[in-house]
Amino acid sequence: MNQVMHNISLSRFTNGRANLRRYHQARWDEPVIFELSQRGERGVLVPELEQEIAVATNQALSGLPHGMLRTQAPRLPEMSQNRVLRHYLRLSQQTLGADLNVDVGQGTCTMKYNPKINEQLARDPRMSELHPLQDADTVQGMLHIFHQVHALMMEVSGMDAVSLQARSGSQAIYGNFAVLRAYQEASGTYGVRDEVITTIFSHPSDAACARLLGYRVITLYPDADGYPDLDALRTALSPRTAALIITNPEDTGIFNKKIRQFTDMVRAAGGVNIYDQANANGLLGITRAREAGFDMCHFNLHKTFATPHACGGPAVGAMCVTQELERFLPSPKVVLREGSYAIDDAGPDSVGKVSAFMGTGSIVLRAYAWAMNLGAKGLREVSEIAVLNNNYMMHELLKIPGLSAPYAPGKRRIEQVRYSWEKLHADTGIHSEQIGIRAADFGVHYWTSHHPFLVPEPATIEPTESYSQADLDEFVDVMRHIAHEAYTNPETIRSAPHNCPVHAVDASVLDDPKRWAITWRGYQRKLRSQEAKQSA
Amino acid sequence: MNLRVGLIVNALAGVGGPVALRGSDGVAAQALALGVLPQAGARATEALSALREFGTELTVITGSGSLGADAASAAGLSCKIVYRNPGRGSAEDTATLARRLMLMQVDLLLFAGGDGTARDVAESVGDSFPVLGIPAGVKMYSGVFATTPSAAGTLAVRFLRTHTRRVRQCEVMDLDETDLRSGRIEPSLFGYVASPEDPRLLQGRKVRSGAGDAVQAQAIAASVVEAMEPEQIYLIGPGSTTWVVKQALKGQASMLSVDAYVGGQLVLNDATASALLELTAGRLARILVTCIGGQGHIFGRGNQQFSAELIRRVGRKSVSVLATPSKLISLAGRPFIADMGDRASAAEMTGYVEVVNGYRSKALYRCEAF
Numbered sequence: 061m062n063q064v065m066h067n068i069s070l071s072r073f074t075n076g077r078a079n080l081r082r083y084h085q086a087r088w089d090e091p092v093i094f095e096l097s098q099r100g101e102r103g104v105l106v107p108e109l110e111q112e113i114a115v116a117t118n119q120a121l122s123g124l125p126h127g128m129l130r131t132q133a134p135r136l137p138e139m140s141q142n143r144v145l146r147h148y149l150r151l152s153q154q155t156l157g158a159d160l161n162v163d164v165g166q167g168t169c170t171m172k173y174n175p176k177i178n179e180q181l182a183r184d185p186r187m188s189e190l191h192p193l194q195d196a197d198t199v200q201g202m203l204h205i206f207h208q209v210h211a212l213m214m215e216v217s218g219m220d221a222v223s224l225q226a227r228s229g230s231q232a233i234y235g236n237f238a239v240l241r242a243y244q245e246a247s248g249t250y251g252v253r254d255e256v257i258t259t260i261f262s263h264p265s266d267a268a269c270a271r272l273l274g275y276r277v278i279t280l281y282p283d284a285d286g287y288p289d290l291d292a293l294r295t296a297l298s299p300r301t302a303a304l305i306i307t308n309p310e311d312t313g314i315f316n317k318k319i320r321q322f323t324d325m326v327r328a329a330g331g332v333n334i335y336d337q338a339n340a341n342g343l344l345g346i347t348r349a350r351e352a353g354f355d356m357c358h359f360n361l362h363k364t365f366a367t368p369h370a371c372g373g374p375a376v377g378a379m380c381v382t383q384e385l386e387r388f389l390p391s392p393k394v395v396l397r398e399g400s401y402a403i404d405d406a407g408p409d410s411v412g413k414v415s416a417f418m419g420t421g422s423i424v425l426r427a428y429a430w431a432m433n434l435g436a437k438g439l440r441e442v443s444e445i446a447v448l449n450n451n452y453m454m455h456e457l458l459k460i461p462g463l464s465a466p467y468a469p470g471k472r473r474i475e476q477v478r479y480s481w482e483k484l485h486a487d488t489g490i491h492s493e494q495i496g497i498r499a500a501d502f503g504v505h506y507w508t509s510h511h512p513f514l515v516p517e518p519a520t521i522e523p524t525e526s527y528s529q530a531d532l533d534e535f536v537d538v539m540r541h542i543a544h545e546a547y548t549n550p551e552t553i554r555s556a557p558h559n560c561p562v563h564a565v566d567a568s569v570l571d572d573p574k575r576w577a578i579t580w581r582g583y584q585r586k587l588r589s590q591e592a593k594q595s596a
Numbered sequence: 597m598n599l600r601v602g603l604i605v606n607a608l609a610g611v612g613g614p615v616a617l618r619g620s621d622g623v624a625a626q627a628l629a630l631g632v633l634p635q636a637g638a639r640a641t642e643a644l645s646a647l648r649e650f651g652t653e654l655t656v657i658t659g660s661g662s663l664g665a666d667a668a669s670a671a672g673l674s675c676k677i678v679y680r681n682p683g684r685g686s687a688e689d690t691a692t693l694a695r696r697l698m699l700m701q702v703d704l705l706l707f708a709g710g711d712g713t714a715r716d717v718a719e720s721v722g723d724s725f726p727v728l729g730i731p732a733g734v735k736m737y738s739g740v741f742a743t744t745p746s747a748a749g750t751l752a753v754r755f756l757r758t759h760t761r762r763v764r765q766c767e768v769m770d771l772d773e774t775d776l777r778s779g780r781i782e783p784s785l786f787g788y789v790a791s792p793e794d795p796r797l798l799q800g801r802k803v804r805s806g807a808g809d810a811v812q813a814q815a816i817a818a819s820v821v822e823a824m825e826p827e828q829i830y831l832i833g834p835g836s837t838t839w840v841v842k843q844a845l846k847g848q849a850s851m852l853s854v855d856a857y858v859g860g861q862l863v864l865n866d867a868t869a870s871a872l873l874e875l876t877a878g879r880l881a882r883i884l885v886t887c888i889g890g891q892g893h894i895f896g897r898g899n900q901q902f903s904a905e906l907i908r909r910v911g912r913k914s915v916s917v918l919a920t921p922s923k924l925i926s927l928a929g930r931p932f933i934a935d936m937g938d939r940a941s942a943a944e945m946t947g948y949v950e951v952v953n954g955y956r957s958k959a960l961y962r963c964e965a966f
């Protein structure tokens with residue numbers, strides 16, 4: 061080996077094991093794009109209108125109601141193309157994106173690899189240039205794919221009918237509650253049965269969507285083993301019970317083997333069972349919502365089915381229901397009639413639209429490509445590897461002093477684990493959030509848990525099937541290193557990050573309506589009123 | 597930045613504990629004679645050392661010697677003395693110094709002591725001035741104490757760093773030490789102080805709740821008030837969460853009393869146990885209480901007006917506990933406690949109790965009774 065290669069391998073490995081990465085994030089001090097605007101600067105010079113066209117189009121706006129015409133041009137940033145490109149490339153270098161890091165630290169989100177060939181398919185003009193108002197005759201291929209994905213979801217869930225209209229998991233949950241309400245209205249129980257039961261470890265959107273549709277929410281706490289408390293469910297059930305909504309496994313990754321007892325009890329009490337299967341990554345081909353006694357469920361295609369999360373969407377939440385509830389599904393729907401596909405209005409019982417048109421077609425296409433590539437056996441293998449990865453990682457992580465996996469000691473978990481740094485915190489004063497900030501110094505992302513923190517000092521880690529043993533080891537090594545720092549040199553953690561451009565962010569502004577600004581215009585308004593106050 | 601942190605050390609806090617004197621009021625001399633070394637100063641220093649990260653930006657305002665200056669210097673912080681007393685420190689000293697620190701509007705008042713010290717501080721500064729307890733006493737039933745001295749330091753740093761300086765109302769509880777020494781345990785509620793809200797319970801990166809405990813309490817109150825039946829009697833216990841409900845109804849009640857309402861109107865103010873029995877005879881009644889943060893008591897602490905007989909009559913199904921999600925989580929999975937002192941009412945209270953924890957939102961939570 062030559063000297064240079066030898067030095068590189070010395071610096072990268074110790075005893076055959078990779079050293080922690082000497083990562084450093086880029087820092088560009090890049091302003092907000094509005095601040096980069098230069099008056100008169102242009103990315104594209106649009107040619108002057110030819111006389112003939114100008115004449116033909118000068119009445120184009122006359123059909124619009126007067127009140128809808130803007131009086132001022134939008135104040136968009138004025139910039140050349142290369143400056144725009146530079147701006148976004150720089151910002152992209154200041155993130156820890158899914159394709160850049162071993163993204164297992166964002167538990168509950170199923171951060172698996174999104175194959176790039178599926179991006180290519182989605183960007184193919186045959187997909188990207190479709191218009192939602194095109195005649196059904198001209199989009200038979202796309203409708204075929206919708207139809208196929210319906211069949212796929214039916215097979216994976218055991219349900220009888222599917223809608224792919226919702227553009228996020230939360231929208232699908234909302235959609236499922238809308239179906240519940242429509243069903244209740246049709247059967248005369250709406251307003252009489254007005255309580256929805258959920259658990260504290262279910263996703264916060266479950267309770268939130270129920271409340272949005274006017275339901276009262278009853279939350280169950282876990283029993284000592286971490287399972288939702290069956291006795292509490294018994295107490296909660298009453299003639300006012302409308303539905304149960306639950307995840308399984310919950311965020312703890314513990315599978316609730318008594319789930320059928322839960323759904324049977326709810327059904328016996330006259331309630332409907334809804335399964336939040338946003339994340340089904342440990343269950344594909346192994347268990348199904350139908351056999352567990354559910355009437356409805358939903359899948360996040362942007363989790364289990366390997367499509368991008370896309371910064372909070374657009375994505376797809378696939379709503380799946382039993383035959384009894386089919387007529388309430390959103391409109392329009394895709395139907396196969398006499399050998400060709402049609403887009404039909406879903407009829408008078410339908411909840412109508414939960415989203416515009418048919419939903420996010422390009423995501424449906426990606427999920428279809430992914431699933432068809434794997435086939436039925438492959439889908440099951442996905443889950444098996446995800447579960448294996450998770451249990452391997454739990455086994456390695458639990459060797460780290462100060463870390464534990466509360467509830468169900470000694471039991472294996474499904475696709476993720478909610479860990480607790482409670483002991484490390486008691487010993488060193490270091491919080492889980494601080495560990496997350498320090499983790500970024502090694503180029504990995506890390507997340508705690510939903511609010512509120514039922515598990516103290518939580519960390520939620522979900523390895524999925526995408527990462528290799530070496531990837532998982534790298535993440536574990538980072539955690540081990542940080543835990544060691546906490547016990548030996550906590551100051552390094554308290555003053556982190558050291559290798560990232562943005563230092564301690566004062567998150568308190570996010571809780572302070574007087575200081576937050578959600579839009580550039582809002583920011584300007586607050587700034588101006590502050591300046592006015594100062595000069596007064 | 598120029599931060600000013602007030603500090604009061606009750607140097608003798610905790611000395612009764614190691615010699616099983618169950619408290620230190622009036623028995624300090626006895627304990628010291630038995631060779632107990634006071635720990636409160638060292639505990640204060642441990643908490644204060646977290647504040648070193650503010651460097652010269654922070655000054656500790658305190659009393660001389662063991663009242664605080666010693667602990668501040670030992671932690672390497674610069675301090676300013678605003679009260680001098682050559683003695684060992686007394687309830688008098690705590691109260692006077694606390695009042696001074698409040699008048700000076702320090703950013704946060706830290707005190708090291710136990711429930712007795714918390715009471716002295718609470719009586720001097722009221723329920724809106726930010727106070728945080730460094731645990732150093734024998735009894736610490738009050739919610740104002742951090743779990744450990746270093747946790748107090750971390751919490752203080754977080755509080756001083758944030759712009760919003762959000763506080764929540766915490767119970768100040770105390771046992772009568774003479775009773776305690778004779779084996780009776782009946783802490784009562786003495787009042788409330790404002791204390792930094794632990795941001796750990798609030799900050800999740802994926803979902804950020806903009807609603808702190810105060811907003812949640814408003815949501816709970818709105819939900820309770822909207823669901824009130826016109827004919828039913830509502831017996832509302834002491835507490836900061838129940839106080840928000842009382843404020844939404846008509847009539848002059850108080851945070852520390854049990855009050856009765858019918859049709860949104862106060863009908864019995866500061867009721868005694870017998871008055872409650874008389875009022876509810878033969879009528880439908882519902883009891884609204886809160887739980888003691890971190891401890892979980894819903895009956896038998898500061899609300900003994902709810903007698904065993906009343907509980908039997910009203911029944912568990914007509915009891916609602918008003919508690920924010922963070923208050924429930926502060927119980928770390930432990931059940932509610934109903935300290936009834938009567939077998940039949942204990943049996944009645946054992947099981948699941950309804951908790952109102954938000955707008956149109958309930959939880960079912962286990963209650964154990966004895």
Ligand SMILES: Cc1ncc(COP(=O)(O)O)c(C=O)c1O
Nearest residue numbers: 168228229230263307336338339
């Ligand atoms: C179990 C569960 N349900 C629902 C959701 C909400 O999905 P989305 O983020 O697409 O709205 C998530 C994702 O965070 C989830 O993990």
